[in-house]
Amino acid sequence: MKKVYTVLKDNYEDAGQASRDIKMTLKMLEINPKVLKRISIACYEAEINLVIHSNGGTITFELDDDGIVKLSFDDTGPGIENIELAMTPGYSTASKEAREFGFGAGMGLDNMKNCASTFDIQSSKDGTHLRMTFQ
Amino acid sequence: MKLSELQSINEIRLVNTIKDDKDIQDVYIGDLLSFVMANGKEESIWLTVQRHINVIAVAELNDFSAIIFVENVEPDEETLLKANELHIPLFVSSLDAFALCKRLYQEGL
Numbered sequence: 157m158k159k160v161y162t163v164l165k166d167n168y169e170d171a172g173q174a175s176r177d178i179k180m181t182l183k184m185l186e187i188n189p190k191v192l193k194r195i196s197i198a199c200y201e202a203e204i205n206l207v208i209h210s211n212g213g214t215i216t217f218e219l220d221d222d223g224i225v226k227l228s229f230d231d232t233g234p235g236i237e238n239i240e241l242a243m244t245p246g247y248s249t250a251s252k253e254a255r256e257f258g259f260g261a262g263m264g265l266d267n268m269k270n271c272a273s274t275f276d277i278q279s280s281k282d283g284t285h286l287r288m289t290f291q
Numbered sequence: 292m293k294l295s296e297l298q299s300i301n302e303i304r305l306v307n308t309i310k311d312d313k314d315i316q317d318v319y320i321g322d323l324l325s326f327v328m329a330n331g332k333e334e335s336i337w338l339t340v341q342r343h344i345n346v347i348a349v350a351e352l353n354d355f356s357a358i359i360f361v362e363n364v365e366p367d368e369e370t371l372l373k374a375n376e377l378h379i380p381l382f383v384s385s386l387d388a389f390a391l392c393k394r395l396y397q398e399g400l
């Protein structure tokens with residue numbers, strides 16, 4: 157199974173919609189609730205990052221025959237200059253507006269890494285590409 | 292404890308139209324969404340001053356039973372509408388989070 161979602165920059169109103177849809181899909185397939193919780197946290201954090209930090213992009217959800225869930229987040233920039241720094245809990249470049257809405261705790265990438273079975277992030281000026289798998 | 296039992300606390304009022312009588316297993320207090328996402332447990336009631344529509348996605352992803360906006364914070368109109376759509380009861384309390392927790396504790400939570 158494969159689903160692709162488009163995420164727009166600064167679209168706070170719909171932020172979390174893709175994560176919710178993915179959660180509903182997996183819930184109907186009766187996936188283990190503990191795994192589902194990890195997927196929900198990681199997916200939401202990554203989706204929010206596309207909204208508040210990137211120029212927009214896509215989320216690709218894939219479920220393979222072995223029950224492994226793969227989530228890919230691909231945006232069109234501006235990229236992360238120093239990934240190690242970005243991964244540090246508490247580090248955030250979130251705008252004042254985003255912080256007012258409760259984002260920008262600087263815990264997102266750390267939360268994702270803790271939730272995912274595998275976590276891979278690549279970034280350049282042209283975009284950030286994040287892949288996570290869950291089992 | 293059930294959501295209907297919140298009625299006995301005068302300082303809490305329902306502000307949307309969702310009257311589902313869900314179970315309350317726990318309470319989570321927080322305004323930074325990443326912390327709420329990481330640490331909130333299902334069937335909790337969530338005490339926050341965050342009024343923006345994003346709280347609804349967080350409550351939904353965490354399977355929270357309800358959100359209580361403390362210190363008389365009124366949720367945004369969009370937040371109310373989205374909560375109705377997703378069947379999440381919203382309450383407003385005049386108390387701050389600690390005072391409300393004391394009341395909840397008295398009620399047996």
Ligand SMILES: Nc1ncnc2c1ncn2[C@@H]1O[C@H](COP(=O)(O)OP(=O)(O)O)[C@@H](O)[C@H]1O
Pocket residue numbers: 201205206209210231233234235236242243247248249250259260261262263264265266284325
């Ligand atoms: N998709 C992205 N595009 C550009 N920068 C990003 C992206 N995701 C994360 N970042 C950078 O990494 C930092 C840390 O991200 P995160 O841990 O999710 O914390 P937060 O989103 O709360 O700032 C962000 O503040 C931002 O500078």
Ligand SMILES: [Mg+2]
Pocket residue numbers: 201204205260262263264265
């Ligand atoms: Mg983030």
